[in-house]
Amino acid sequence: MNRIRPAAPQLASIEPYDPKYIPADVMISANENPLDVPFEIRREVERAIRKVPFNRYPDPLANELRDMIADANGLERNQVLVGNGGDELLFDMALAFGGPGRTFLNMPPTFSVYVNNAQLTNTSIVNVPRRADFTVDEDAVIERLAQGDIDYTIVTSPNNPTGDKVTGAFVKRMLEASDTLVMVDEAYFEFSRYTARPLLEQFENLVILRTFSKAFSMAGVRLGYLLGSEAALREFKKVRQPYSVDAVSQAIGRVIYENRAKFEPGIDAIIEQRARVIDELNKLPGVTAFDSQANYVLFRFDPEIDASQVWQSLFDAGVLVRDFSRSAGLENCLRVSIGTEAENTRFLDALKQVVVR
Numbered sequence: 047m048n049r050i051r052p053a054a055p056q057l058a059s060i061e062p063y064d065p066k067y068i069p070a071d072v073m074i075s076a077n078e079n080p081l082d083v084p085f086e087i088r089r090e091v092e093r094a095i096r097k098v099p100f101n102r103y104p105d106p107l108a109n110e111l112r113d114m115i116a117d118a119n120g121l122e123r124n125q126v127l128v129g130n131g132g133d134e135l136l137f138d139m140a141l142a143f144g145g146p147g148r149t150f151l152n153m154p155p156t157f158s159v160y161v162n163n164a165q166l167t168n169t170s171i172v173n174v175p176r177r178a179d180f181t182v183d184e185d186a187v188i189e190r191l192a193q194g195d196i197d198y199t200i201v202t203s204p205n206n207p208t209g210d211k212v213t214g215a216f217v218k219r220m221l222e223a224s225d226t227l228v229m230v231d232e233a234y235f236e237f238s239r240y241t242a243r244p245l246l247e248q249f250e251n252l253v254i255l256r257t258f259s260k261a262f263s264m265a266g267v268r269l270g271y272l273l274g275s276e277a278a279l280r281e282f283k284k285v286r287q288p289y290s291v292d293a294v295s296q297a298i299g300r301v302i303y304e305n306r307a308k309f310e311p312g313i314d315a316i317i318e319q320r321a322r323v324i325d326e327l328n329k330l331p332g333v334t335a336f337d338s339q340a341n342y343v344l345f346r347f348d349p350e351i352d353a354s355q356v357w358q359s360l361f362d363a364g365v366l367v368r369d370f371s372r373s374a375g376l377e378n379c380l381r382v383s384i385g386t387e388a389e390n391t392r393f394l395d396a397l398k399q400v401v402v403r
């Protein structure tokens with residue numbers, strides 16, 4: 047046959063995920079940590095990998111790593127679940143709590159993967175848009191949850207790509223409003239110093255998503271985890287791929303987690319550089335940077351400047367940032383990840399060349 051029957055109908059409107067990750071001198075588009083894992087930790091990682099039996103299946107639930115994460119968070123093993131990056135756990139959420147006849151509440155603009163997963167699983171989407179300054183419309187969200195027909199919702203703190211975080215008081219209101227499963231996506235929480243973790247004592251309908259990809263410099267390895275009630279995580283376990291977290295990633299994860307304190311100076315440096323980048327951006331004519339609690343900054347151009355053209359000029363100068371200018375609610379916006387001091391300088395200098403004439 048030189049043709050193929052149509053795929054599942056819900057795929058018709060979906061584009062395959064494309065992070066537009068093209069090689070450049072300065073890669074500051076994907077919210078990665080600019081520094082790789084320190085050399086002495088990599089040596090330890092290499093020793094750990096040498097001991098992994100490649101011919102055996104991995105521990106399906108990565109129990110050793112789970113126990114380390116549980117201990118550090120004052121939780122039981124069954125309140126932690128490890129995944130192949132946070133992305134896998136986001137997909138599992140849609141599989142377990144979405145589906146035909148079920149509903150996801152979204153707060154756009156936010157991480158696009160949430161909507162994709164809902165579409166893939168034929169889950170209805172209710173949008174409660176953020177305000178013009180990108181803060182969550184808290185009363186509208188609570189009112190909508192209180193109607194009782196939302197099966198799951200995700201609030202991102204700090205939010206990607208806008209950078210703002212939510213308050214504990216708001217998350218508590220969400221958890222009290224109904225029995226909806228509430229995920230707080232804390233992929234970037236290390237840069238914000240806020241976590242919903244204390245609320246786990248009281249609420250069974252809360253799960254928290256974390257990742258090794260950002261603060262721990264491990265985007266290339268694929269490890270994420272959930273903290274949550276045993277009852278919620280039991281449902282995730284039913285839909286997950288049995289061996290999604292391979293033995294090498296588990297071994298690497300254990301070494302990295304044990305050494306996690308060593309990443310703190312790098313996190314502090316990013317937080318410091320973030321203040322500098324926001325400040326410098328706001329000094330440029332026609333540019334407004336939004337405040338950020340994460341390792342990236344969203345910034346908008348006045349209408350007389352075309353953000354896509356600026357993106358191209360930066361790329362031509364060897365600097366890759368992320369273009370959001372065609373995304374709903376993010377018109378004329380770009381996002382820059384915080385790099386090393388030298389990378390940030392190169393970005394700011396290149397941008398000045400474009401906007402200051």
Ligand code: PMP
Nearest residue numbers: 131132133157206233257259270
């Ligand atoms: N949540 C948010 C808000 C993100 O930005 C990302 C990474 N782009 C993830 C989750 C997933 O990260 P990973 O799969 O690398 O753990």
